[in-house]
Amino acid sequence: MLLGAAMGATAVPADAAPAATARTVACPTGWGSLAKTRAASTTKPVKNIRTGRHTCYDRMVIDIPGAGRSSLGYSVRYVNRLYQDGSGRLIPVGGGAILEVRVHAPSYDPDTGAPTYPARAGRPLPGVDLTGYRAFRDTRFAGSFEGDTQLGLGVRARLPFRVLRTDGHVIVDVAHTWTGKP
Secondary structure, eight states, X not given: OHHHHHHHHHOOOTTOOOSSOOOOOOOOOOXXXXXXXXXXXXSSOOOEEEEEEOSSEEEEEEEOTTOOGGGOOEEXXXXXXXXXXXXXXXXXXXXXXXXXXXXXXXXBOTTTOOBSSOOOTTSOOTTOOOTTOSSEEEEEEEEEETTEEEEEEXXXXXXXXXXXXXXXXXXXXXXXXXXXXX
């Protein structure tokens, strides 16, 4: 009887509808590519920068533990070239377009001057591997000057992006396309 029930359960007509259909994903398209800024600052330092891949966009997260959402300021914009604050040194960034990402938080301890994020100016961000990303092509640490941390994010082309804030995080999402299709 068990064998008969099991066999009956596996016998499915060829023209039967599949149990689950593929879900269509609608990606956001209204972010635009103009500069996005928020005037606020914190003395809480940057501790880590990480990235992630999503269906519709690639994401960069700047971790600033202890900083409240309201104290997190930033400036994110497309630039033709990335120049390091203070020195004016050109920092080459790979990709079809460059997003300059500034967070109004140091990457050093304001009391001691000791680095809190182990990056070196002009070098890729430590621990960030962009293999398989659709929008991101390169990352560069530009430095931390007068309380701002400056990064270069190389992207495939000038694509729409948004900036979000949560307690302890500034988040930059770059869409894969302008059309809203994943």
